[in-house]
Amino acid sequence: MKTWLNSFSTMRSLLQNIDLKAVQKLSQKVDLNEMMGVVSKMSEDDLAKMMKFMKAGTSGKKKEHPPVNGDFYSLGHTLTPEDRAIQLKVREFMEREIRPIANEYWNKAQFPMHIIPKFAELDICGLTYQGYGCAGRSALLEGFIAMEMARVDTSMSTFFGVHSGLAMGSIYLCGSEEQKQQWLPPMQRMEVMGAFGLTEPEVGSGVAGGLTTTCRREGDEWVLNGQKKWIGNATFSDITVIWARNVADNQVRGFIVRKDNPGFVAEKMEDKMALRTVQNALITLTDCRVPEADRLQNANSFKDTAKVLRMTRAGVAWQAVGCARGAYEAALKYTTQRQQFGRPIAGFQLVQDLLVTMLGDLTAMQTMVYRLSQLQDQGELADEHASLAKVFCTLRMRSIVDHARELFGGNGILLEYDIARFVADAEAIYSYEGTKEINSLIVGRAITGESAFV
Incomplete structure (x- = not known):
């Protein structure tokens, strides 16, 4: 009974402190006498809950919610201080430079070319590679960076993954030392942009079983014929790594094909419903001649x-x-x-x-x-x-x-x-x-x- 009287007294005090205009406004919405009758029949627990709600509603303070954080187990905090700083630098870049323009360029199906120099300033291309201007850092940090990019814009993480992972990775893992020295440093600085051509119009999952794009050797040159589809970055890349089947032994070979190489044509694919900012291309190779020096010297099979x-x-x-x-x-x-x-x-x-x-x-x-x-x-x-x-x-x-x-x-x-x-x-x-x-x-x-x- 004492709790009820205290709560009732508190509610009466709250009502007394409300100005007459507010009371009149309230009376237009509810029957005050009926409301008081309902309140008088409430249990002490229900009345206490109502009073708590009323006090919160009249406090004038906006309720503070916990910070939004998808890393519930704090895995990011297990990184070394230096790696954590790089992760947060990428996060800040994505929030400052990419989030404000992400929807605009996605909707237009265009790539914001002006952000490439800003991306380069992050100095994170080829992050896990040793030498050639690359940092030689952990795959764990590289994973966190991919997550940070996709957390804001998956198109940007795809663009970056194609250049830094697929294109640079092909040269790093399958290129000769001379090829690595030639291409990896400018690619790391994003002065040379790369793409990766494996998937074909009629060959997606079955690439290990046989590519339809062919290559044959003629003296010091290779002649490439065929098509590649869904090749990200290929509309503006300086070089594209093309994988083709050698007609002599049916083994897969890799080639560094330059954008101005005769017989190489990249057409932008239109009307996508996903990753619209990524510039995917249909590549047609028609008697495209590539010098032996641009064949990836350590790519000799699909393995x-x-x-x-x-x-x-x-x-x-x-x-x-x-x-x-x-x-x-x-x-x-x-x-x-x-x-x-x-x-x-x-x-x-x-x-x-x-x-x-x-x-x-x-x-x-x-x-x-x-x-x-x-x-x-x-x-x-x-x-x-x-x-x-x-x-x-x-x-x-x-x-x-x-x-x-x-x-x-x-x-x-x-x-x-x-x-x-x-x-x-x-x-x-x-x-x-x-x-x-x-x-x-x-x-x-x-x-x-x-x-x-x-």
Whole structure:
């Protein structure tokens, strides 16, 4: 009884402090006598809860929510201080330079060429390579950087991964010392931009079984014929690494093809629904002559190509984490700001259930790729390790962006809220660098000892 009287006295005091105009305004919305009658019948617990709500509502202070952070287990804090500083430098760059323009260029399906010199200032191309102007840092840091880029704009992380990972990586792993000295330093400075041409119009998952693009040697030159499709950066790259089947022995060879090489034509692919900022090209090679000096001297079979893909497939798993994290963080922030029924929707049970489901998947993805990069740094990374991470992370990414889209309601289809871009871009990550099915068969072969490939 004493608690009820105290609460009633507090409520009366609150009402007394409200000016008459406010009371009149309130009386137009509710029957004050009826409201007092309802209050008088409330239990002490319910009345105490109501008073707590009323005090919060009259405090004049905006409720502070916890900071939005998708790194729930603080994995970023395990990096060395120097590596952590590089990670945060990339994050600041993405927030300052890329986030304000991401939707604009995605919508226009154009690439912001003006940001390449600014990217170069980060000094992070070829991050894990030793020498040639590269930093020789850990694969773990490289993974965190891929995540930071995809967290803001997956198109930018793809652009960077093609140049620094696929193009530079092909030369680093398969080139001669002379070729490395010639190409890697200017590529590291982003003075020379690279692309990677493996996928073909009719050959995607089946590249190991036989490329239709051919090469044949004529004296000190090689003659290339065929087409490549979905080749990122190729509309503006200075060089493109082209993989072709040698008609003499049916083995795969790699070539550094320059953009002004006669017989090389790159046409921009239009009407994409994902990664629209990335400039994908359809490349046609018509009696394209490449000097022997520009053949990758240590690329003699598809196994050499696979070394590059193994390394970059791990990076794609990190990109999936970044895309998922960007969607989760955008959704979490939105739910704390979006008001329905007089309160933020973050306070509703079903919303919190979705957020926790997303965070659980995201944290599982992060810990998986964290260990994946540790294996890479220890020299123990196998194809099946990278493939399992690619399968799992892209599946969970799809689920997370789907839940995030749901939390945005109708606003989720508007580009201005970012989430529509994450949903669309997730579809590209899900498919490139090996589909779920192909990567599943790579893992299946490793754990059963039986190959299910055709």
